[in-house]
Amino acid sequence: KESLQIYDxxxxxxxxxxxxxxxxxxxxxxxxxxxxxxxxxxxxxSQFFEQICELPEYYxxxxxxxxxxxxxxxxxxxxxxxxxxxLGSGSSTKxxxxxxxxxxxxxxxxxxxxxxxxxxLTESACDLLQDYPSLxxxxxxxxYEQALAQLKPTSLPSRMIFFLGSSLGxxxxxxxxxxxxxxxxxxxxxxxxxxxxxxxxPKQILEAAYNDARGxxxxxxxxxxxxxxxxxxxxxxxxxxxxxxxxxxxxxxxEMHLRCLETHTVCLEKLDLTVxxxxxETIETEISRKFNLEVxxxxxxxxxxxxxxVWTDPQEWFGLILSQK
Ligand code: AVI
Numbered sequence: 063k064e065s066l067q068i069y070d071x072x073x074x075x076x077x078x079x080x081x082x083x084x085x086x087x088x089x090x091x092x093x094x095x096x097x098x099x100x101x102x103x104x105x106x107x108s109q110f111f112e113q114i115c116e117l118p119e120y121y122x123x124x125x126x127x128x129x130x131x132x133x134x135x136x137x138x139x140x141x142x143x144x145x146x147x148x149l150g151s152g153s154s155t156k157x158x159x160x161x162x163x164x165x166x167x168x169x170x171x172x173x174x175x176x177x178x179x180x181x182x183l184t185e186s187a188c189d190l191l192q193d194y195p196s197l198x199x200x201x202x203x204x205x206y207e208q209a210l211a212q213l214k215p216t217s218l219p220s221r222m223i224f225f226l227g228s229s230l231g232x233x234x235x236x237x238x239x240x241x242x243x244x245x246x247x248x249x250x251x252x253x254x255x256x257x258x259x260x261x262x263x264p265k266q267i268l269e270a271a272y273n274d275a276r277g278x279x280x281x282x283x284x285x286x287x288x289x290x291x292x293x294x295x296x297x298x299x300x301x302x303x304x305x306x307x308x309x310x311x312x313x314x315x316x317e318m319h320l321r322c323l324e325t326h327t328v329c330l331e332k333l334d335l336t337v338x339x340x341x342x343e344t345i346e347t348e349i350s351r352k353f354n355l356e357v358x359x360x361x362x363x364x365x366x367x368x369x370x371x372v373w374t375d376p377q378e379w380f381g382l383i384l385s386q387k
Contacts, residue, residue: 071204110282134163143169151175228260280305295331
């Protein structure tokens with residue numbers, strides 16, 4: 063179909079990174095041990111994440127959707143006609159709120175979803191085309207870095223890159239800084255960046271969101287080991303690990319770990335790797351930083367963005383920031 067084009071950028075760096083597994087080797091041979099959070103997202107992991115987004119304790123998804131429902135029209139009016147470029151588009155659910163707003167302005171709809179999972183990207187692009195017949199989609203399958211380096215000029219007056227769901231929080235401050243530089247490099251002067259960030263709030267609310275009563279987050283976390291087993295011919299036994307997540311007040315971040323329950327050895331054949339685990343030892347699988355709206359706006363400014371507007375919910379649990387290059 064002419065309205066749908068999908069380019070796979072994964073052949074180079076991403077493929078090498080995943081087949082190679084160097085990131086797994088270095089994470090598991092360090093002290094303390096860690097694993098990169100991208101290994102959460104095999105097909106099963108992506109399904110667990112979709113379930114997390116629906117949990118009563120996990121407020122970020124519905125709070126951000128509420129803000130978008132309230133303010134998408136304002137965002138569309140501020141930017142005028144622009145191509146919408148989404149980093150980590152996943153199921154593109156919240157994207158519809160923006161598409162509705164740009165459609166209501168009578169603007170042409172062009173959408174560039176970017177995701178490492180070609181399956182979910184294609185599926186959600188086809189769903190969108192059913193509901194938005196005039197939409198043109200050019201999907202890019204690859205990492206943010208690869209895709210940002212490949213963005214093309216648009217025939218529309220401007221472009222807006224958006225990064226929702228507070229995925230920024232999963233980057234260390236150093237990686238976040240590099241990420242902002244890549245966004246800036248990808249945009250022309252006057253173009254837009256819309257960022258969704260989870261905000262600091264009482265510890266009990268945050269810890270409940272990452273320790274849900276149904277144990278879906280625990281399954282999501284443990285599934286990373288199953289994913290490694292499958293990918294690298296490993297023998298992790300998930301019965302020998304437990305989910306552990308807590309809020310680090312000093313660093314303003316949730317830290318998610320897998321804690322080993324008994325001393326044992328694990329092998330990952332395809333990586334030629336043997337790892338010793340001691341009882342109570344942990345593997346860090348994710349950080350999820352929680353932001354302060356003033357501080358993050360200042361950081362954007364220092365990087366060279368011009369923050370134009372900020373929207374939040376009545377409890378100020380989540381923030382959306384529109385900036386311009
Ligand atoms: C994708 N990311 C923004 C989620 C978060 O909240 O940091 C991932 C997640 N981890 C546990 N629950 C959700």
